[in-house]
Amino acid sequence: MKELFNFVLRFGNLNEQQIEFIKGKSTELHLSRDEYFSEAGKIARQVGFIVDGILRVCYYDNKGEEITKYFIEENNLVVDLESFDNEIHSSTYVQAVTDCTMIVFSRKDWLELLQTIVGWEAIVHKIISRALIQKVERRSPLVSEDATTRYLKFLEIYPTVVNRIPLSYIASYLGITQSSLSRIRKNIR
Template identity: 75%
Template sequence: MKPFLHYILQFGHLNQQQIDLITSKAIEQELPKDAYFSEAGKVAKQVGFVVEGVMRVCYYNNKGEEITKYFIEENNLVVDLESFDTGICSSAYVQAVTDCKLIIFNKKEWQELLDTIVGWETIVHKVISKALIQKVERRSPLVTEDATERYLKFLEIYPNAVNRIPLAYIASYLGITQSSLSRIRKNIT
């Protein structure tokens, strides 16, 4: 629970009573490798915080190919925000790439925190804003750079995750084939 509280307190102040309430609503959960945190076609019902492990957000394109949109490492929130907030079915999957340890809040508990803690909504808004900016910063260079530059950028963005993510997922994220990725990796080292 400490990593989550440390993370949240970067975005605003909470008193001990508020921290105790948050702690009472949280559930620590393990998610095994390849298991889904949320799935396309279903409504997202929980917010998570990654304590250990790597997760990915992916979808299937109209050709049935699996496309990885981005990865979520330790010390980040994980939620399909649109589905969670609006109650509509998700269009993406959120999957554990490695065995993961998470702090989980179900929708009812999360809403109770929003209704009870003065300033919680502001903190959550700041967290979401930071995550959206980070997502754009991570995806934008991938549009204009060649495959080698995209891989080098990936290494910059995810230095602690690169050895924990299967090459197929990295290739999908970069928009290249796995054999192209193998060639690039061979040429770099």
């Protein structure tokens, strides 16, 4: 729980009563590796904070190939925002890449936090803005670079992730085959 408040308090202030109220609305969730936090075709019904572990956001393209859009590691919020906010079916999966421990809020409780805590909406807005900027910064350099440069950028962007997740997910994220990734890794060493 301490990790959640260390994270949230970087974006605004909360008093003890507000912190206790937030604690009362949260539950702890454990996801095993490969388990889904939210799924395509379903409406996202919870917001999570990753205490330990890594999630990935992925989808299937029109050829049925699995594409990894990005990874979310510890000390970050996770939610399929469009699905959650608009109560529409999601087009992506949010899947545990490692065993994960999370603090989660149901949609009902999250909305109650937004309605009850003065300043919570501003804090959430700052967190979402930061996440969107981070997502663009992480994807933009990967678009026009060759595969080796993309991999080296991946190592910069996700320094704590690379040895904790399957190479197939990294290859999918980089838009290359797993055998190409293996060659690149061998040539870099």
